[in-house]
Amino acid sequence: MELDNIEKLLEKYFEATTTVAEEEILRTYFLSDDVASHLEQYSQMFRYFSNAKEERYTKPVALKTRTTIYKWASVAAVVVFMLGFYFTSTVHTSPEDLEEVYTAQEIAAAQEAFALLAMNFNKGTEQLYHLEEFEKSTNKFLIKE
Template sequence: MELDRIEKLLEKYFEAETTEAEEQILRDYFTGDSVAEHLQEYSSMFSYFSHAKEERFTKQVPLKPRVDYYKWISVAAVAVMVFGIYFGKDYQEQREAEYAYQQTKKALGLLATNFDRGTKKVAYLNEFQETKQKIYKNN
């Protein structure tokens, strides 16, 4: 009867469905002397688990002071953002000023070209005016 119960608990154990109390029953059974011969192979496993549970790490672990990298990364990110905004704004203003200068230069060039054409036409008018004055003076 007890052997059937142990085998059922063992199946539940390997399917990870046992409770703490059932696992304690298995540990007690397999660490005892009256283990059935066909279950003898599990005895070493459970004895290992009980020894491993009692095992403790005795070396002193040196603790290093934890460096808070996130704080320094955030400080660097803010510095980069401020740098980018400050100099990016200046760069953008410089680009806009350069663009305005180029557009003004283009407009003044167009004005000069048209003004030059206009002065040529006015030169003909001046010639006409002088000729007209000569005609009026002669009469």
């Protein structure tokens, strides 16, 4: 009966459905001297697991620290990068400069395009309002408040 129970537990163990208590039963069975001959191959595995559980790494781990020159070099690189970014950033053009660059006809065409874009955005927001109202009315029927 015990051998049948061990075989069932072994099947559960390989399916990864055993509990900790069942694994402990398997561990004690396979670490004992009276293991069935057809299950002896698994006793080596459980012996390895119990030995590996007890192993500890005892050598000291040497952690290499960066020298201070690398730390200061990275700080200096960040400072140089930020200063370069600050001084090379593009200056925003003022409206007077735009009038010098573009003709009045080009500016009027851009304003007309922006007005058309705004009108289309307003149509889209109208559709969203209808969708919101539809959602409210369907929720009234679906969710009884």
